[in-house]
Amino acid sequence: MNSVSDRWSPAPRDPLDDTLRLECGVYGVFDVPEAAAITALGLHALQHRGQEACGIATFDGQRFHTERHMGHVGDAFTGADLVQRLPGTAAIGHTRYSTSGGSFIRNVQPMFADLAAGGVAIAHNGNLTNALTLREQLVEEGAIFQSTSDSEVILHLIARSRKGKIIDRFIDALSRIEGGYALVALTNKKLIGVRDPLGIRPLVLGEFQGRYVLASETCALDIIGATFVRDVEHGEMVVIDQDGLKSLRPFPAQRARPCIFEYVYFARPDSVVNGRSVYEVRKRMGRRLAQETPADVDVVVPVPDSGVPAALGFAQEAGLPYELGIIRNHYVGRTFIEPTQGLRELGVRMKLSPNRSVLAGKRVMLIDDSIVRGTNSVRVVRMVREAGAAEVHLRSASPPLMYPDFYGIDMPDRDKLLAANKSLEEIREFIGVETMGFLSVEGLYWAMNSAPRDPVNPQFTDHYFTGDYPTRLLDREIAEGRNEQAERQLSFLVGA
Structure with missing residues (x-):
């Protein structure tokens, strides 16, 4: 029987493949006519952030509609019937390259679940460094997973929260996860955007025809003619509904440490990331x-x-x-x-x-x-x-x-x-x-037009160069501990 870690392994790649890949790009619009078409355009601009699969979820006021496909956005979301297939004025979208979970349609986002409080669709960019640990705990408690993506962990945590309101459920779930992430979520009344407490992964807020847009990069605002408003700040949750935008601070205050590799490689050159x-x-x-x-x-x-x-x-x-x-x-x-x-x-x-x-x-x-x-x-x-x-x-x-x-x-x-x-x-x-x-x-x-690197409190997430990881790596620490324990057991058996 395979272990959880085995089931969580990323998609296999050519051992000589020398290309770095970022996991995902996310997009969201609210109260916009033909939201699916607008989202598809936004995902086109974010194609560089994930070329393996893509998906869109919409809400038409009564029902959620989702489509998820392997391959490029242009191949999946085309045709005059797109807004008929995905009706609604609110939508979220996702482009994907797998770094956790395998390359399967069941891992493609947005992921959707019917909860007691109503339907929730979620799209996530980044990686949770304690996802394996949380998943094992949830499985022991009776949770049944349909994918091997860490994004589904977030949905299960929301579903199992004992809080009443959906926003409180989100906050409760987010309090248990660790790592770098930017996510967008769609409920039957709200569009939600969240950036991790250190701001490792990017998320921006724009305005389109008097309505708000969320995206991984500003280039995805430019493609629809939206105006850049500001970055979603580190540790911030923005809640968008018919009453406008509300900003929440659900996490303890920390100093921002955005990923510096966005500038080296991942972001499109025409994007502005964290003001640069x-x-x-x-x-x-x-x-x-x-x-x-x-x-x-x-x-x-x-x-x-x-x-x-x-x-x-x-x-x-x-x-x-x-x-x-x-x-x-x-x-x-x-x-x-x-x-x-x-x-x-x-x-x-x-x-x-x-x-x-x-x-x-x-x-x-x-x-x-x-x-x-x-x-x-x-x-x-x-x-x-x-x-x-x-x-x-x-x-x-x-x-x-x-x-x-x-x-x-x-x-x-x-x-x-x-x-x-x-x-x-x-x-x-x-x-x-x-x-x-x-x-x-x-x-x-x-x-970066930055002050010299502070060795005690670095201004950026730069561990790939320095080894200075911004968070604990719980899953890795547990896995290394298990490996050491297995090696000790093996040594004992061989010695016996």
């Missing part, structure tokens, strides 16, 4: 990278797409030409099968193609957003050399990734992270470049 333009921050990363790790090269080339702003900043600071030496094909399906090493190499060329007129005979500086396992960097460097580059240098616009994430980023364990297991020189040799460099943690904080 993602595009401008990434350009500043490139500027600082040029100051910290200069090189004698002829041309600066981004590894598309997320390396583009940093490469612009690097080139401007260094006074070097910026060229598109690598062209990305945006029409490669995610389901392309790569069963052999040879086809994996061809798979890279399906996505990225060298621009020989830029690369041939040049000393090339490649700028990438981050380096995970290094496998993709090896392939890109080989491709650039085969296109005729005289030299290839590589820079990462983020500090070395040293520790795994447990707040919604699908990241390999520490023993698979290149920078956690090799020195800078060993990384250079492994990737096969003339010089190698990373942005410093201090440089990243500078790029």
Whole structure:
């Protein structure tokens, strides 16, 4: 029989896959005509936050309606009959990539439940660091789970709360969860948005035709012509109904620690996250990278797409030409099968193609957003050399990734992270470049226009670089304790 931990494992991935993925994007509108169509547009803008599955739930004043699909938003929520399939003036939506739970339709959100107080649909971005522990407790108490997603844990906690009002039930449930999350929920009378006490995962509030909108990023407001109002603050719950918006503070006050990796990689460049333009921050990363790790090269080339702003900043600071030496094909399906090493190499060329007129005979500086396992960097460097580059240098616009994430980023364990297991020189040799460099943690904080990092109370969630996790990791601590206990038992049995 599989353990709970086994059932909770993320979807399998190619061991050579070098792509970081964020778990989800969320969206919500209230009292808006054709809410499903508006939500579908918002999810289009959040597609980069989850490309595995998507879903929408609406309420038409009498009934809830839900659709959940594997695949992209554009394939799932199209057609003139969309608002007939999903009628109503209130809706929430979700784009998903699984980091907890497997890749199955039953794990796709929004999730819906009929409670004594009425129906509730919920969509969640992030990861709960005590979800396994809570799930085991709930199962022991008789709860029956229909999915392996930690989002369902929240629904069960709401359902089992002894509080009377639905908002009090939400607050009661949230008081028991830990981790990084932003969630939207829809009841028969309210749209609710909540951001975790540290503000690790983002959530913004907008206004559309005099009505409120909730979204993971501002780019999802822009697509419908909504106006950005403000960020939902860390530890804040906003409740939207026919009377307007009410702000609640259900958690003890803490200092905010938003995820700094939103700026490095996940957020769209045209978004504003916690008051900072993602595009401008990434350009500043490139500027600082040029100051910290200069090189004698002829041309600066981004590894598309997320390396583009940093490469612009690097080139401007260094006074070097910026060229598109690598062209990305945006029409490669995610389901392309790569069963052999040879086809994996061809798979890279399906996505990225060298621009020989830029690369041939040049000393090339490649700028990438981050380096995970290094496998993709090896392939890109080989491709650039085969296109005729005289030299290839590589820079990462983020500090070395040293520790795994447990707040919604699908990241390999520490023993698979290149920078956690090799020195800078060993990384250079492994990737096969003339010089190698990373942005410093201090440089990243500078790029954020922030004060230098406070080692006691860091301004951001930056554990992937520093190992300084912002919350306890209860499930991991319990699992490690169980592993140690099992090893001791095994040693005893072998010794006997």
